[in-house]
Amino acid sequence: DAKTTQPNSMESNEEEPVHLPCNHSTISGTDYIHWYRQLPSQGPEYVIHGLTSNVNNRMASLAIAEDRKSSTLILHRATLRDAAVYYCILKTGGTSYGKLTFGQGTILTVHP
């Protein structure tokens, strides 16, 4: 599985935007970029995913570099509930059994 690199931790203030980076220099053409987050004492939850184009949903935006070797998860206005571990994962498309390979993730701390 292609590998991703994320900072171990990041901090933000409440109501400010947060940009969480992810490097994936060995990404292949069929790899989708998925983001999950894990709140304390809960299972991971899906945030967003994309292939080539930037994506927006109600939770976040995903900005994908033109060469696809990096991406950034954007939380437009961080809240205390956004404090979690954020995982950037490459998931191979083209199959019906895609699995997630989690790394260490980025611990996001949000200050009031």
Added chain:
Amino acid sequence: EAGVAQSPRYKIIEKRQSVAFWCNPISGHATLYWYQQILGQGPKLLIQFQNNGVVDDSQLPKDRFSAERLKGVDSTLKIQPAKLEDSAVYLCASTTGWSTDTQYFGPGTRLTVL
């Protein structure tokens, strides 16, 4: 829509004892996963089922771990005998099975082996 259900939520056992975890996926989800998450690490896939067949069990320690998914719905993960290093959260997830589909995770079972 009901989420992925897991039980028990917590379990404490002595080493060399056996333990079983249960998972009920979201209705209609063909693919079911079991992950192990050790404190401070990301979840690691143990086994993946498609309906009631195993797709990937390459990281399952088969000398002590076993899993089954009867009738393609509920699943059980068993550890026998447990070791201290098995202390972790065991997460179950399910998805419809399409490659771009999202995985829905249950709350997990926290296992402590003493």
